[in-house]
Amino acid sequence: MMRKKPKAVPEWLNSPLWSTLPPAPATADPFGAEFSPPRPLTPKPLSFVPPPPSYEQAVGSYAGGGEGRGEEDATGAALRAHLLADFKTALSKKVISMGELRRLACLGVPDGGADVRPLLWKLLLGYLPTERALWPYELEKKRSQYSAYRDEFLLNPSEKIRRIEDSKLPRKKELNVVRSGLLPRSQVINEEHPLSFGKSSLWNKYFQESEILEQIDRDVKRTHPDMPFFSAKSNQESLRRILIVFSRLNPSVLYVQGMNEVLAPLFYVLKNDPDASNSASAEADTFFCFAELVSGFKNNYCKHLDNSQVGIRSTLSKLSQLLKKHDEELWRHMEVITKVYPQYYAFRWITLLLTMEFSFNVCIHIWDAILADPEGPPDTLLRICCAMLILVRKRLLVGDFTANIQLLQHYPLTNVDHLLHIANRLRGTVAS
Structure with a gap:
């Protein structure tokens, strides 16, 4: 019986950058020559605009000539x-x-593109229409809508009940009544009592949601504590309000631990808009951009879909298939020989959109590509994850289970342009 011939490794994977063992390092660099620039690759014909x-x-291509570093x-x-x-x-x-x-x-x-990125991301996420003349109307409408969401979802039950009662009073009585801030005991019906277990009780619902609120508070305080921007009380409050409103509007998802890490780059970029009016409304703008971004990955956050054809397990399986398609040798070593499956390292990569794998500034640079790619953020993210594996394939091929898990859970410093270049070569290959 003839043995099946293994799939050939693509020619572009034969670059010394990822296809040979690293030589002994000549410097203190712990990764040796692994991250040195690759030889020029001859791209295959592409079906998209390069x-x-x-x-x-x-x-880099200019550095061979010129008169030294200054001119470069x-x-x-x-x-x-x-x-x-x-x-x-x-x-x-x-x-x-x-x-x-x-x-x-x-x-x-x-x-130097800090003044470009806020507007760019709003357009890429569909928050703004392509017609500039419509921007003032759309911004006013969305920001007013978010203000209404805040009023609806951030008031405590006492404030909500007071507003309900005030709306029932005749106009004349409402103007003359002295508001104490609390309802008289005789006016508090059973369903509005703080100890009520009724399904329609505002207080009962409020206490049921308190656990989510506590988790949001903890996560917000842990968001990039080393960055003064995220340590500012006003910015923490904005993050907290966005996550609360999102959880209330999306009961099928609620709040999933780690969403604060996905929210952080968006809020940072929009809050640092040089346009003062946009910066002042960054909370509202970020909410809608965040909701749009998460909607593309929504199924990965729904626990009841974990084992379905659209949940996180299915997404991890697509990553495995993508790696097998482009580098069967690496896939076999990872999943057949060493049993290093994507769920051991890529769960965090995918659910947190690589925010924990790279420095904050590098993550924002990668997000430019994720948001801009016409294939859409989910497929683009998978291609970048696959490229991350390919970039360290030499080390993975000589590593055992423990070494490879450690490497992928603490992804090493790398050249982001090389990473995006390899991800670009995988275009159009993510399984549906």
């Missing part, structure tokens, strides 16, 4: 300025071309 090269790649830095700065100018031109049009915007953003916004 993205522009990153400024790091362009600067000057060239890099000039190229960054050029790319930022392209972004600003694309964003200033009366009708935004999303195709052009996605092409520019697919490898990330260059350094």
Whole structure:
């Protein structure tokens, strides 16, 4: 009986960057030459509009000539300025071309693009329409809607009951009554009593939700405590309100521990908008952008869908299939020989959108690509996760269960442009 011939490793995987064992390090770098730039790759014909090269790649190609580091830095700065100018031109049009915007953003916004990214993300997440003339109307409508959500979901039962009672009073009596802030004991009906167990009791519902509120409070206080921005009381309160309103509007999802980490980059980017009016309304804008982003990954957060065809287990299975399709040798070593399955390392990668695997600034750069890719955030995220495995394949192929788990749960520093380049080569291959 003929033995099945193993699938050949794709030619582009034969680069020394990921296909050979690392030589002994010549410096203190613990990863040796693994993260040195790869040899130029000859891309296969692509069915999509190819993205522009990153400024790091362009600067790297120039470094062979010139007159030293100073000129290289000057060239890099000039190229960054050029790319930022392209972004600003694309964003200033009366009708935004999303195709052009996605092409520019697919490898990330260059350094110095803090004034570009807030508007870019709002467009990529569908919060703003492509017609600039509609922006004032849409912003006013959405921000007013969020204000109504806050009034509805953040008031305690006493305040809600008081408002209900006030709405029942005749206009004349309402103007003359002296409000004490508390209802007279005789006016508190059974269903509105704090000790009521009635299903319609506001207090009973309030206490049932208190556990979620406590979890949100704990997680918000643990959000990037090393960053002064997230230690500010006002910003913590904004994060808390967004998560509470989201949990109340999405009873099938509620709040899942770790959502604070997904919310943090969005709020940070929108709150640091140089436009003062946008910065002042960052809480409302972030809420809708967060809701849109999470909607694409909603099934991963629903516990009752874990074992379904759309839950987190199915998503992890897609990652396994993607790795097998592009690097069967690595897949076999991981899942057949060492039994390192995606649920041991990729659960956090996927549910927290890589926020815990990279530094905060690098994560934001990666999110540019995740949000901009026309294949959509879920599929793009899976391709990036697969690229993360490919980038460290040499170490994985010589590692056992313990070594590989440790490596993937503490992903090493890497060149983000190389990562996005490899993810780009996997385009159009995520199983449906």
